[in-house]
Amino acid sequence: MDRVNTLYVQRLPAWLSLSLWFSGFIGIAIVGFSLASLSLDAMADQVGATPEITKVRAALVPKVAAMETISDESPQVQAIARAALLYASFWHTGDASFAHGALATGFIDRTLPAGRAQGITGPLEASKAFRAAVPDLSVSVEHLLIVGDRAVVRLRFNGRFTGVFGEQQGQGQKIDFRAVDMYRVRDGFITDNWHLEDYQTLFSQLAAGTQS
Numbered sequence: 001m002d003r004v005n006t007l008y009v010q011r012l013p014a015w016l017s018l019s020l021w022f023s024g025f026i027g028i029a030i031v032g033f034s035l036a037s038l039s040l041d042a043m044a045d046q047v048g049a050t051p052e053i054t055k056v057r058a059a060l061v062p063k064v065a066a067m068e069t070i071s072d073e074s075p076q077v078q079a080i081a082r083a084a085l086l087y088a089s090f091w092h093t094g095d096a097s098f099a100h101g102a103l104a105t106g107f108i109d110r111t112l113p114a115g116r117a118q119g120i121t122g123p124l125e126a127s128k129a130f131r132a133a134v135p136d137l138s139v140s141v142e143h144l145l146i147v148g149d150r151a152v153v154r155l156r157f158n159g160r161f162t163g164v165f166g167e168q169q170g171q172g173q174k175i176d177f178r179a180v181d182m183y184r185v186r187d188g189f190i191t192d193n194w195h196l197e198d199y200q201t202l203f204s205q206l207a208a209g210t211q212s
Contacts, residue, residue: 057101066144133165
């Protein structure tokens with residue numbers, strides 16, 4: 001019996017070392033997984049209020065106005081409306097400064113289309129590609145609804161398909177379709193966007209092939 005106890009005591013340090021090593025490995029894995037799970041939501045908590053962006057943004061004047069605005073009259077309504085109209089102005093003009101003025105540095109597209117880059121890069125590239133097809137693109141804001149930290153925007157896109165879309169050369173077809181966006185806004189910057197476009201109408205107009 002004494003011999004068994006002696007052997008157990010001799011082996012105990014090795015067992016403890018193995019347990020501690022294994023526990024440490026599991027702990028590191030859990031921490032790593034937890035950090036990875038923050039990814040998009042952590043990005044959304046970053047706002048674009050760097051001194052440079054704040055200075056540029058202060059000088060920006062929205063190029064579009066909402067035809068109708070409905071809000072809950074909370075203190076943040078003006079800041080949210082400004083962010084929404086700055087972003088609409090980006091689509092209206094193609095000027096990237098409006099996108100940077102409206103979107104947080106950690107901006108997240110919550111309905112990201114296949115093939116589009118996440119973050120601010122996504123809409124910048126999408127706007128450039130769309131304007132290659134519709135150079136005279138214009139955007140109006142038909143309705144703007146603001147509740148809490150959210151804004152819902154009904155957008156209308158107009159123009160002529162005179163450029164190139166994929167392998168298709170435009171023949172001057174009229175483009176006229178709508179989209180609905182929902183924004184989450186913090187400190188005057190859009191952190192999240194959920195959007196739905198009327199692609200059925202858009203693609204039918206692109207494929208029309210005759211000038212209207």
